[in-house]
Amino acid sequence: MKLLSLLTLAALLAAPLAAEPKGSDTKGKFYFKKSCKTCHVEHGKAAVLTPLSKTQGQWRKVFDAGKHGKSGEGFTPKYGTAEQILDIKTFLINHASDSPQPETCGG
Numbered sequence: 001m002k003l004l005s006l007l008t009l010a011a012l013l014a015a016p017l018a019a020e021p022k023g024s025d026t027k028g029k030f031y032f033k034k035s036c037k038t039c040h041v042e043h044g045k046a047a048v049l050t051p052l053s054k055t056q057g058q059w060r061k062v063f064d065a066g067k068h069g070k071s072g073e074g075f076t077p078k079y080g081t082a083e084q085i086l087d088i089k090t091f092l093i094n095h096a097s098d099s100p101q102p103e104t105c106g107g
């Protein structure tokens with residue numbers, strides 16, 4: 001009986017997350033710092049970017065288009081493997097400005 005209610009609870013909690021990207025949030029944070037913050041930092045080659053820079057919808061658009069900036073180049077393979085880019089996408093969407101857990105990632 002207890003196990004069944006736990007399973008029901010787990011299913012209820014998981015349901016709203018179903019539409020979210022399935023990558024690893026933790027790895028995404030690591031790869032974002034490693035592959036994106038090299039340029040997207042203060043005094044870097046590009047504008048500062050943190051998860052807070054965009055809303056969940058805006059990040060989704062960036063990654064659904066799959067193109068980096070104006071260049072029209074894909075995120076893969078230049079900025080990481082497909083799996084790493086999915087992790088970055090997951091991290092950015094999970095901590096976007098309108099997400100339940102906004103995060104600056106050190107600014």
Ligand code: HEC
Pocket residue numbers: 032035036037038039040045046047049062068069070071075079088
């Ligand atoms: C080698 C430097 C470099 C790296 C690494 C880099 N970017 Fe960029 N990025 C740029 C430059 C320069 C621009 C601005 C010119 C343009 O739009 O192409 C840009 C533009 C962008 C834009 C559009 C501008 C905006 O604010 O909406 C987004 C989004 C973006 N980058 C995301 C990323 C992500 C995510 C990563 C890591 C997967 C990444 N970038 C890695 C240099 C870089």
